Amino acid sequence: MTDVVSTDPRTGRAVEVVAAETSPREVAALCEAALAAAPALEDMGRERRAALLETLADALEARREDVVAIADRETALGAGRLNGELTRTGYQLRLFAQVLREGSYLEATIDHAGETPMGPRPDLRRLLVPIGPVAVFGASNFPLAFSVPGGDTASALAAGCPVVVKAHGAHPATSQLVFDVMVEAARGSGAPEGALGLVHGLQAGADLVSHPAVRAVGFTGSVGGGKALLRLIEQRPDPVPFFGELSSLNPVVVTPAAAAERGEEIGRGTVASFTLGAGQFCTKPGLVLVPSGAAGDVVVEAMAAATREAPAQVLLTAGIAESFGRTSSELAQLPGVSELARGAEPEQRGGFTAVPVLLSARASSMPVELTEECFGPVSAVVRYDGEEELLAALAQAPSSLTATVQRGAGETDLPGAVVRALRPLAGRVLFDAYPTGVAVSWAQHHGGPWPSTNSQHTSVGTSAIRRFLRPVVFQGAPQELLPAELTDGFTGIPRRVDGVLRTPGA
Incomplete structure (x- = not known):
């Protein structure tokens, strides 16, 4: 059986064997345990599942020092970034506890029996229920x-769905540690055995997706990886929903007014964004459209200067480093594309290092290949002449998670035209900001049309829970057989009753 090895990306050396790759028999046992746990996890109810999520957050934060140390050794992302990520992780667990207690996610709806223009209507009551065990693929x-x-x-646990996670090979030791912490905490909260599972290895991931107990798949990764999982799902006798976050260019438009008012600030801020985390953010700005002329020159010169000052960075895996080096070099050799600036070379060789790269092209001759995502610290500046050329360039861009407009103070005409062009392409449109960083909140959405994602509800924001629920209608059901949230006297959550939205206390 193949060992699962943890590697230090700073040196490229293997550090420890974390586990053996999970065998097909072990994957099947975990999936069957998840299926057996599903009724008990649902029966815990909203309040006990909320308490479970809060307990998981507390347990992870209690091991903060250990978790951050191992994660930094495996990813080279730095203690500051990883401490922030752990805080975010605890926050989103607690946010879903709030979602459970508030209850509107259930979409509880009651239509009492009565006469309608179509004739008599039976008593109808609808609620969202857990979809069943969920396979989750960790991101690199x-x-x-x-x-x-x-x-x-x-979000899956909040919905009442057991979860089996496929650990990412970029950080298996971190995955195993946090899993062990979570399982112990879950037991202490009364969660059923099998509510959480973990597998290691590529074949284990394929076996997981193919197992009949799995009712949905959540994936964050490459388009190629997502398509491979989709093929496996299509081969099942009962294909299941696939929720993938895959690829994103995240174009940024700088208007002439914005360039004239704060060109240097925008230039340096954009470089800080595309080099953040070594350019390994799904929201990295990969294409920056800057106007021709003196004001645009200020933006570009600031970007070039900031890129030259940027140090070499460590990427997560050997595969990511190899792909970055090859793809960024190929992009620089495209017709009409030139290398505008490079960051500092590493002081010593070894490890999975990458030098930040800034490319340049004209909108009138921009090759379509320049609009394809390159994972790592690279971005392309594209100069445009006028609104027509700008909108034509945007028409070549693929759909993305985000799109950004940098505008002048009080400017609305050109930004309005740009937003009309961008809205069909992006799930989040930003103004006078930078796309890296995705706040966890009720209003957030982290998706966009293919190839950025393939679903209406994504992994960030409270609507993420909607992926792992399905509607069930109870027709003519006696009160004693209804879920509590659909009974006549229940007032603890928002409900729509006979077409009227009713909130608790109303």
Whole structure:
């Protein structure tokens, strides 16, 4: 059986054997345990599941020093970044506890029996219920917030769905540690055995997706990886929902007015954004559209200067480093594309290092390949002449998680035209900001049309829970057989009764 090895990306050397790859028999046992746990996890009810999520957050934060140390050794992301990510992870677990207690996620709806223009109507009551065991694939670039204890796991557990996570090979030791912490805490909260499971290895991931107990799949990763999982799902006798976050260019538009008012600030801020976390953010700005002329020159010169000052950075894996080096070099050699600036070379060789790169092109001759995502610290500046050329360039861009407009003070005309062009392409439109960083909140959405995601509800924000629920209608049901939230006297959550939205206390 193949060992699962933890590697130090700063040196490229293997550090420890974490586990053996999970065998097909072990995967099946975990899936069957998750299926057996599903009724008991649902029966815990909203309040006890909320307490479970809060206990998981507390347990992870109690081991903060250990978790951050191992995660930093495995990812080279730095203690500051990882401490922030652990805080975020605890916050989103607690946020879903709030979602459970507030209750509107259930979409409880009651239509009493009565006469309608179509004739008599029976008593109808609808509620969202857990979909069943969920497979979650941890992301390489977020070892906590999008991994074993991440948003997919938090929202699935909140929904009442057991979770089996496929640990990412970039940080298996971190995954195993946080899993062990969470399982112990879950037991202490009264969660059923099997509510959480963990597998290691590529084949184990394939076996997990193919197991009949799994009712949905959450994935954050490459388009190629997502398509491979979709093929496996399509081969099942009962295909299940796949919720993937896959690829994103995240274009930034700088208007002439913005360039004239704060060109240097925008230039340096954009470089800080595309080099953050070694450019390994799904929201990294990969294409920056800057106007021609003197004001735009200020933006570009500031970007070039900031790129030259940027140090070499450590990427997560050998595969990411190899892909970055090859792809960034190929982009620089495209017709009409030139390398505008490079960051500092590493002081010593070894490890999975990358030098930040800033490319340049004209909107009138921009090759379509420049609009494809390159994972790592690279971005392209594209100069445009006028609104027509700008909008034509945006029409070439693929759909993304985000799109950003940097505008002048009080400017609305050109930004309005840009937003009309961008809204069909992006799930989040930013103004006068930078796309890296995704706040966890009720209003947040972290998706966009394919290839950024393939679903309406994504892994960040409270609507993430909607992925792991399905509607059930109870027709003519006696009160004693209804879920509590659908009974006549229940007032603890918002409900729509005979077409009227009613909130607690109203």
